[in-house]
Amino acid sequence: MGQIKLLFQLPKEIMTHSSSSGQLAYVEWFTPFQVRDKTVNMYTVSRSTRNRQWRASVIPITHIARTCHLIPVWGRSISRGMTGQSALDRCERFFVNPYVRHSDFVIFRLLVDRWLEEENSEARRTVQ
Numbered sequence: 001m002g003q004i005k006l007l008f009q010l011p012k013e014i015m016t017h018s019s020s021s022g023q024l025a026y027v028e029w030f031t032p033f034q035v036r037d038k039t040v041n042m043y044t045v046s047r048s049t050r051n052r053q054w055r056a057s058v059i060p061i062t063h064i065a066r067t068c069h070l071i072p073v074w075g076r077s078i079s080r081g082m083t084g085q086s087a088l089d090r091c092e093r094f095f096v097n098p099y100v101r102h103s104d105f106v107i108f109r110l111l112v113d114r115w116l117e118e119e120n121s122e123a124r125r126t127v128q
Contacts, residue, residue: 001045001068001096002027003088007061025064029055033096037073041112042095044073069097 010022030045037044048055072091073081082090 002057003031004064005056016034021060021062023061025060025061026050026058027056029057030094037095040095040109042071044093044095044098045070070094071097 004025004027006026007036008024008026010024012022015022022054029048033043033045035044036042070088071094073093073095074091079090088094
């Protein structure tokens with residue numbers, strides 16, 4: 001998974017393969033899915049780094065599969081200077097949101113909250 005930072009096309013004089021369109025993307029990479037947050041049931045990702053530098057590549061645009069929705073993991077507070085445009089560059093971790101539609105996410109949260117409430121109720125009954 002990566003963030004597309006730039007789309008561009010090579011001039012015809014530079015292209016070496018006649019089958020290539022020369023349309024490329026500069027992509028900064030995120031880590032693979034590893035940890036799923038138990039509270040929201042979403043995987044988290046962060047910037048992939050090598051030698052303290054963000055990993056990046058130039059790839060053919062045909063290698064781009066689809067978009068995804070990333071939600072910053074804010075922690076206890078949100079920086080006042082944070083904007084929708086700067087969040088991807090300034091936040092350290094992100095939830096990968098598999099619930100594309102907002103209504104699906106609200107329903108999911110409601111169901112998870114109810115499930116957690118039932119689990120806590122059951123645990124209290126077991127202790128008594």
